[in-house]
Amino acid sequence: MGHKSHKKHTVPTATNSLQDECIRVQKVYDWVTDQLSVRKTIKFTDHQLKKIECAMEDPSRRPLRIVCKTPEAPPLFPLSGSEHTEDDFFCEQVGEKRDVSVAIPGGGFADAQLVDLLFTTDVKVKVVDRHGKLVTDLDVNASVFESFVLCFPNGTDLFCRITKIVCRIPSGTVLLNSPAPDSFDLEVVFCVDIQVEAEVKLEVLAKFCSPRDNDLLAPDLIDECPPVEFPEQCPDIFPRPNCDCSLTGEASGETDSEDDEGKATLLVNICDDCSLSGSSMKLNFHDTDSSDGKHSFTFTATSFDQDTLECKECGDGLKFIIEGSGETDRGRTLDFKLAVVDSDDDQWFEVHLLNRRGKVVFNTGTVEVEEGELTIDDCITFEDLKYKRQP
Structure with missing residues (x-):
């Protein structure tokens, strides 16, 4: 039997391979x-x-x-x-x-x-x-x-x-x-x-880099040089966090609520470019039961809470959840909770409207989409990226 060498071989690195850089x-x-x-x-x-x-x-x-x-x-x-x-x-x-x-x-x-x-x-x-x-x-x-x-x-x-x-x-x-x-x-x-x-000066990927030590020349310095300090950031103001997913479309169906019977139509454009800026939502409720004393109305969202936005897997599809506040066409200010499921088999949405005390004043129940379509798309954020660094 011949002798098998166990000598490690170093794989050469190609020219222009990735490496740490400091850029201005x-x-x-x-x-x-x-x-x-x-x-x-x-x-x-x-x-x-x-x-x-x-x-x-x-x-x-x-x-x-x-x-x-x-x-x-x-x-x-x-x-x-x-x-x-x-x-x-x-x-x-x-x-x-x-x-x-x-x-x-x-x-x-x-x-x-x-x-x-x-x-x-x-x-x-x-x-x-x-x-x-x-x-x-x-x-x-x-x-x-x-x-x-x-x-x-x-x-x-x-x-x-x-x-x-x-x-x-x-x-x-x-x-x-x-x-x-x-x-x-x-x-x-x-x-x-x-x-x-x-x-x-930034070190890729996206962190401040520090200047190199003055180790090429060693003169006798009398005065101390001040440290290099960059202006403080304002992370609470800018940049705003990205959305995990986006929700767009228009759909309608019958409500699944004994207290609020009728037809609900949802028009949404939330995080269309994976940013909450410019998002919109409108809910129209057509009351088909005049005996309960309630009336048809339109609710328009005026703000969305970024911290409540959640996108998670639901069966073979995605579930989109967000909260915020808005106004009805009668001028009443209410908070809302929205949940939408988009899967291969079906689509449904549910909207709760709450007063300032947190009491639910309107509930669509689970509305199966009968007309129209709602689309949930996944947004690629920095947290989704996996970087393989050189050893």
Whole structure:
């Protein structure tokens, strides 16, 4: 028998294999988007009204139209090279930031900063005839002043961008007959993107890295260098946690409750992009038993509790659970509990509405979906990822 070697063999590592790296990046401490609007009443001058009346006296030029044109804002992406350099619109901070303590979703308070921002744009308004020929025009300036609560610690920079400007004329854009109105309403909408950033060093995956020791040179230092400290984060404010799963669709069926007999219709769009922001839920109940003294109603959710969101396996499908609060079409504020099951065999949902004392005032019971469809999709979160590190 030959001698079998037990020598260990080292498997060579290919070029460009994964390894620990420290990178310099712009870290986002807070990110807010919003839509702000302002309405102004614009008056024509006597000279402009004379031009409009003259054009309206010509049947071949009627009707006239009022059109407005706003500056073209740079796209949201890419970020580099999209800075606006003209002076036709801008966003700027007014005054200094102030420290505040604010209530956060889910309960509790967090330290934040209050910032006042001014958004300004020039709008070109034209009156044109039916052929598009200019009758008269005027320049309008519109501004919005808004306060924002942000995670804006010392050491970070505020970047305020206007990503789109829209103008509307709610009072109507068509001029049919004389005399022409001497004024009109103009509404300007600002789509804004606000980010708080700081340049930091991160060790992939997503943790701060520390600078290397100055071990290549060993000079005799007299003064101590201060430690490198990054600005504190605001985890209670941003980023918000992801959803475990999403729920979308519209479905209806008969209620399974002796006290609340009727037909329930559920319209939901919760965590559509795996984020609770922008979620919606509406429950419509049609009462088919008029003898019990109850009435049909519509309940609309106004808030969702992230901590109550739960997604778990249920047979061959998924079960979606969440709680929150909302209002009925009669103005009554109630809390709600929602449960939905989506499986290959069937679908059902159940909604409880509770008053402020926690008493159930409405219960659909288990509603088997007879019309429509509800879809539960699993969201991949950071906790779902498994990273295999090198030994």
